[in-house]
Amino acid sequence: MRDDPTVVSLVTRAAASDQGAWDEIVDRYAPLVWSICTGFRLSTHDVEDVAQNVWLLLVGQLGTLREPAALPGWLATTTRRECLRVVTAARRSERLGTELDEAAQFVADTVVDEEILAAERNAALRAAFAELPPRCQELLSMLLSDPPRSYGTISTTLDIPIGSIGPQRARCLERMRKSSALLGLTEVGVNFPGGDPGA
Amino acid sequence: MRNGWDDEQLLGALREAIRARRAVPSWFVEMGKNAYAWHNIDAELAQLTYDSQAETKEPAFMRSEAASIRALTFTSARLSLELEVGENSLIGQVIPPQAGTLETHTKAGLTTSRVDESGYFAVEPIPASPFRLRFQTAGGVDVVTGWITL
Secondary structure, eight states: OTTOHHHHHHHHHHHTTOHHHHHHHHHHHHHHHHHHHHHTTOOHHHHHHHHHHHHHHHHHHTTTOSOGGGHHHHHHHHHHHHHHHHHHHHHHHTTOOHHHHHHHHHHHHHHHHHHHHHHHHHHHHHHHHHTSOHHHHHHHHHHHSSSOOOHHHHHHHHTOOHHHHHHHHHHHHHHHHHSHHHHHHHHTTOOSTTSOTTO | OTTSOOHHHHHHHHHHHHHHHHTSOHHHHHHHHHGGGGTTOOOEEEEEEEEHHHHOOSOGGGSOTGGGSEEEEEEOSSOEEEEEEOSSOEEEEEESOOOEEEEEEETTEEEEEEEOTTSEEEESSOOOSSEEEEEEOTTSOEEEEOOBOO
16 A cells, blocks of 8 residues: 555554554554564564564664555564574574575565455554454444354344344444545455455 | 445455564564664664574584684675673673773663774673674774674
8 A cells, every 4th residue: 555644644653753643553564574473483572573673664764664554564574674684693503505405595585475465455444453443343333243143143233123233244344445545445446355355 | 336345355364464573472572662762772783693502503512612702794885893601701802992981771771881993802700691792992883783683
């Protein structure tokens, strides 16, 4: 999302000493940093090491990021580089050759683009969800709970007739679809994972 | 289909987005938020580039006495900090050698040590983990390590 105004605004505000904006950046993109670390199968200690450095590097570069809107890409690349540093240090101690390092680099490069897209999609979905009225959030949360709640339970808990759960669900989802967060997402062609969403 | 997502796909994508957020431990998020304390501190980050403990995988009985001292190196664009973890103190040297001050930051606060002309310094006692070291000179050098856990 090169022109995502939310990200640009968050970066600009965080650079101007707004801790709240920084917290929101971390809330939005911690899942991206986390999932990349998980993909490298690092120990908890190494994950801490990587994440500390990634966030510190970002704090240090807030004012000088050339393209604030490209923040997710920057975070993914930096996290990947930090993970590789840790993995390479471990490999060296196991006396394995550089071919393995090159293989790791290749895997990291190909995986990371999908990670960025998924992270942007997820951040937009969470933002759209957060903008919904409380009633919609409650209903969708119950529909998404694991294990799923029955319509009977939902009807009792939210005090709505069973017959109107379906129509309300449709209205809430339509609201989400029309939110600025999701409209921005589709404009730049970030689509449903691996799918043909129009089908 | 305005957004390319039908109801089931949108609900599925939302489920995945929420799952991805919940998978992240709270300490991980907190650590990210706390990093902001370093905003506007104009120090260059020195990365861990060597850790003797990560290198020695052979059984303890094969190690020499000297090798059991843990050595760490942090490197930034303009200098390195070499550290040795002794029994009661942390000793180290700034490479290339230069005088300055060394701040030791822990969660409890910070202490300051002197770095002599040869770049040598000592921190006593060994600071509580995690901690980080910040080296500054009168000439404007300002370098800080990542958080160190011993």
